[in-house]
Amino acid sequence: xxxxxxxxxxxxxxxxxxxxxxxxxxxxxxxxxxxxxxxxxxxxxxxxxxxxxxxxxxxxxxxxxxxxxxxxxxxxxxxxxxxxxxxxxxxxxxxxxxxxxxxxxxxxxxxxxxxxxxxxxxxxxxxxxxxxxxxxxxxxxxxxxxxxxxxxxxxxx
Numbered sequence: 001x002x003x004x005x006x007x008x009x010x011x012x013x014x015x016x017x018x019x020x021x022x023x024x025x026x027x028x029x030x031x032x033x034x035x036x037x038x039x040x041x042x043x044x045x046x047x048x049x050x051x052x053x054x055x056x057x058x059x060x061x062x063x064x065x066x067x068x069x070x071x072x073x074x075x076x077x078x079x080x081x082x083x084x085x086x087x088x089x090x091x092x093x094x095x096x097x098x099x100x101x102x103x104x105x106x107x108x109x110x111x112x113x114x115x116x117x118x119x120x121x122x123x124x125x126x127x128x129x130x131x132x133x134x135x136x137x138x139x140x141x142x143x144x145x146x147x148x149x150x151x152x153x154x155x156x157x
Contacts, residue, residue, distance in 0.1 A: 001013075001016055001043070002051075002054075005100055006054075007051075007106075007110060009102075013040055013044050014036075016043060017036040017039040017040040018034070018036050020036065020039055021035050021039065027039065064088060064089045065092070065111070067085060068082060068086065068089070071085070071113075072112040079116075082116070083113075083118060083119075085113075086113050087122070089111075093111055093114075117129075
C-alpha cells in the first residue's frame, strides 16, 4: 500500500481490506458485519507504524512533510523555514497531486502551507491581492448596476 500512497484515506484502506478478503476468503472474520473490519483497523495501524519507521529512517517525503504540518500548527510560524521546506518538497507535492488526485480537503491536510498567500504566489507567479482587486475593478460597473436594480426593487437606497 505504501508504494502507491503514503497516506491512504479511510475509504482506500477499507477497499484494500475488502479486496484482501475477496481474494483470500479464508481470512474473512466470523462475526464481523463486513468480514473485513478487523483487517481494515490492522492495516490502518500498520501503515501508521510503517510511516513512523520511515520517518525515523529519514525518508524525506515523510520527515519534510511532517515538519511542515508541525510548523503550520504553531502559533508563531517560522515562515522562511516553511517556505524553504515547501520549495524543497515541491516535486513531492506535484507527484502527490498528479498521481493520486486527492480531494482538496485531503491535499490541504497533507500540505497545509498551501493555504498561505506566499505559496500561492510562488506556485502561480501571481500576486493574489492585486489580481483580485484588478478583477473586482473590471466587474465593478456590472456589480453597481445589479446593486442599484436591487435597491430600486426593494426601496432601499
